[in-house]
Amino acid sequence: MNFTSIDSLQSAMRERNYIAERGLATSLFLALKLNRPLFLEGEAGVGKTEVAKVIASLLDTELIRLQCYEGLDVHHAVYEWNYTRQMMHIRLLEARGEKANEAELFGPEFLLRRPLLQAIEQSKTKPPVLLIDELDRSDEEFEAFLLEVLSDFQITIPEIGTIKTSNPPVVVITSNRTREVHDALKRRCLYYWIDYPSFDKELEIVQTRLPGAPAKLARQITGFIQELREMDLYKLPGVAETLDWTTALVALDQKALDPVIVDETLGAVLKYQDDVEKVQGEQARAILERVKAGVD
Amino acid sequence: MNGQFLHNLLLFGRVLRRLGLDVNPGRMMDLVSALDYIQIGNKSDFYHAARTLLVHERDDLALFDEAFELFWRKPAESWGVGWQGLARPRKPKRPIVTHPPLKEAAPQSDDSSSTSAETMTVIEITRTYSSNEVLRHKNFAEMSVEESEAVKQMMSHLLWKVSERRTRRKRPGKGHLIDLRRTLRRSLRAEGEIFSWSYREPKLKPRPLVVIADISGSMERYTRLLLHFIYGMKAALTQPVEAFVFSTRLTRITRPLQIRDLDLALKNVGILVNDWAGGTRIGESLKTFNFEWGRRVLGRGAVALIISDGWDRGDVELLTREMARLKRNCHRLIWLNPLLGAADYEPLTRGIQAALPHIDNFLPVHNLASLEDLAERLSDLDRRSNGVAPGAKKTSHERGKAILP
Numbered sequence: 292m293n294f295t296s297i298d299s300l301q302s303a304m305r306e307r308n309y310i311a312e313r314g315l316a317t318s319l320f321l322a323l324k325l326n327r328p329l330f331l332e333g334e335a336g337v338g339k340t341e342v343a344k345v346i347a348s349l350l351d352t353e354l355i356r357l358q359c360y361e362g363l364d365v366h367h368a369v370y371e372w373n374y375t376r377q378m379m380h381i382r383l384l385e386a387r388g389e390k391a392n393e394a395e396l397f398g399p400e401f402l403l404r405r406p407l408l409q410a411i412e413q414s415k416t417k418p419p420v421l422l423i424d425e426l427d428r429s430d431e432e433f434e435a436f437l438l439e440v441l442s443d444f445q446i447t448i449p450e451i452g453t454i455k456t457s458n459p460p461v462v463v464i465t466s467n468r469t470r471e472v473h474d475a476l477k478r479r480c481l482y483y484w485i486d487y488p489s490f491d492k493e494l495e496i497v498q499t500r501l502p503g504a505p506a507k508l509a510r511q512i513t514g515f516i517q518e519l520r521e522m523d524l525y526k527l528p529g530v531a532e533t534l535d536w537t538t539a540l541v542a543l544d545q546k547a548l549d550p551v552i553v554d555e556t557l558g559a560v561l562k563y564q565d566d567v568e569k570v571q572g573e574q575a576r577a578i579l580e581r582v583k584a585g586v587d
Numbered sequence: 588m589n590g591q592f593l594h595n596l597l598l599f600g601r602v603l604r605r606l607g608l609d610v611n612p613g614r615m616m617d618l619v620s621a622l623d624y625i626q627i628g629n630k631s632d633f634y635h636a637a638r639t640l641l642v643h644e645r646d647d648l649a650l651f652d653e654a655f656e657l658f659w660r661k662p663a664e665s666w667g668v669g670w671q672g673l674a675r676p677r678k679p680k681r682p683i684v685t686h687p688p689l690k691e692a693a694p695q696s697d698d699s700s701s702t703s704a705e706t707m708t709v710i711e712i713t714r715t716y717s718s719n720e721v722l723r724h725k726n727f728a729e730m731s732v733e734e735s736e737a738v739k740q741m742m743s744h745l746l747w748k749v750s751e752r753r754t755r756r757k758r759p760g761k762g763h764l765i766d767l768r769r770t771l772r773r774s775l776r777a778e779g780e781i782f783s784w785s786y787r788e789p790k791l792k793p794r795p796l797v798v799i800a801d802i803s804g805s806m807e808r809y810t811r812l813l814l815h816f817i818y819g820m821k822a823a824l825t826q827p828v829e830a831f832v833f834s835t836r837l838t839r840i841t842r843p844l845q846i847r848d849l850d851l852a853l854k855n856v857g858i859l860v861n862d863w864a865g866g867t868r869i870g871e872s873l874k875t876f877n878f879e880w881g882r883r884v885l886g887r888g889a890v891a892l893i894i895s896d897g898w899d900r901g902d903v904e905l906l907t908r909e910m911a912r913l914k915r916n917c918h919r920l921i922w923l924n925p926l927l928g929a930a931d932y933e934p935l936t937r938g939i940q941a942a943l944p945h946i947d948n949f950l951p952v953h954n955l956a957s958l959e960d961l962a963e964r965l966s967d968l969d970r971r972s973n974g975v976a977p978g979a980k981k982t983s984h985e986r987g988k989a990i991l992p
Binding site for chain 1: 609611613614617620621624625631632635636638639640642643644645648754755756757767768770771774775778779790877878882883886887908912
């Protein structure tokens, strides 16, 4: 699918149940046009990873995901040899009285392709969407390596040669900011900070993603969450929590919020005991009062 | 695109650069090529395009928004007038409010070159073993200008090293994990026969350090030298060192301390912080730290240093809660207290009482000798506790309760 304008991209995303702000749609549109990676930052649960999924579905291409963690190395990000198979092969040849040929042992059939290699290989036919998730969890060594890959989209495997593509994949990088990602890498990307959505936008997200939720409940939940985000909490609830909570309350067959059910299900929204204690009871009731006065 | 617009665009880039944003020619060219794909007439699209290409730091977004609004309100007419008012702490035009206690108000001529020459002579004189020994044990608060200059010199020679932790990255070595890659490679030399296994071990890396220093009124006599000490530590260590100061509110001073020129760095810190020698609100400052920075700087087994005398006028309950939270989020929590140097000092203030149960080490920081002790302890953290050395036992003396010297 080829997008001619930001509008068309924005509405196509909406059709796939992703409500994107104009700014995000612009960043994504330009990332596609300029062939640059898109760097998404934001608090947990605001839909960063979801962007990559939606764009893969829009472009009707595969999504290749690389989950980052500390110590992520070339063998898990790019390629690895299948040692056990290689050893078996040696033994089998031995049994037949033959000797192992090194060129054969390190051929494509013994190569395990990890996400980055997959993405570059597939780009030759149809560029996939490459999601590099939670880059802040990896370490500086990997970041430096990634910078190299992103600048020329080629990978050298000593035993095989250089694999490259002139038609790079669509790259989406996400970060939760648990560590500052190096400027050099960010400079290569288009940057977008995904903020918490406004009331109207969040309500729209709830209604789009969970059409079965009663309208009144959806409005109250959204209002409640918006109020929580104004509070002095250690971990503010993201959109993911709004959706979780709605799902939970729909499953409990609630038509509206009441103080008892709020206290009982607050764990779906707040993930730190300090925060739960702070809100539970009196605070929750006060918020509920305000929300009911405001949205009903 | 007409020439006038391009001209304004480049000018806008310059304005942003002056405000401290990381805008380089490459980015500007990206923006120019992006304009082929959007309608320039649509201001909102142009705004979003410029924003996504020219900013790559969340903290810069608000500054960009303001600059954009001012600059493009009446392009071609009023540019170059309004934006001067936007100057931010990062590159401030003039110092704000109070003067930091970084420079002595001592006898100093206006000519800085002659001052440094004098200082140099002083150092020459004090460079004898015995006077150095005296100086090493002299309380920072009781030092004359000359002595503190000499101590600053000696401070810059301190060797800082923070002990290492095992990372999850592996490297070839003598660990317990089999390195199949190397094993197979080596076996091929023997026609596929495996005679010996190769192993991998965790790579070690020095722990990140986070320093949170009290610069309130009661700490004033120590502040100047302690900032030198923080600067020296940051300059000497290769791993991330984050620095914060507080009296009534918390300020991050990591960026200004990165400058290579010490005097300029400390001057910039002075400009950035505007509550020098104010009251103390440790609890609130730690809360700000925990909520806004903890998750971003305390990962990867960081060691946290709090420097304060514990004179707190804030909420004790809050302090207890935030100390506990901080303790949970770092590998080691060390509290440095200049008052601990006094022989008759007892940690009786409410603040210290609240904090003590959550501290791993409670150490003095009143003279050079105490800094040397700190340096040694920092390099030794993991041998003493649960770090690198396998089988090392935790003693109740080392963990769980604070250690008094």
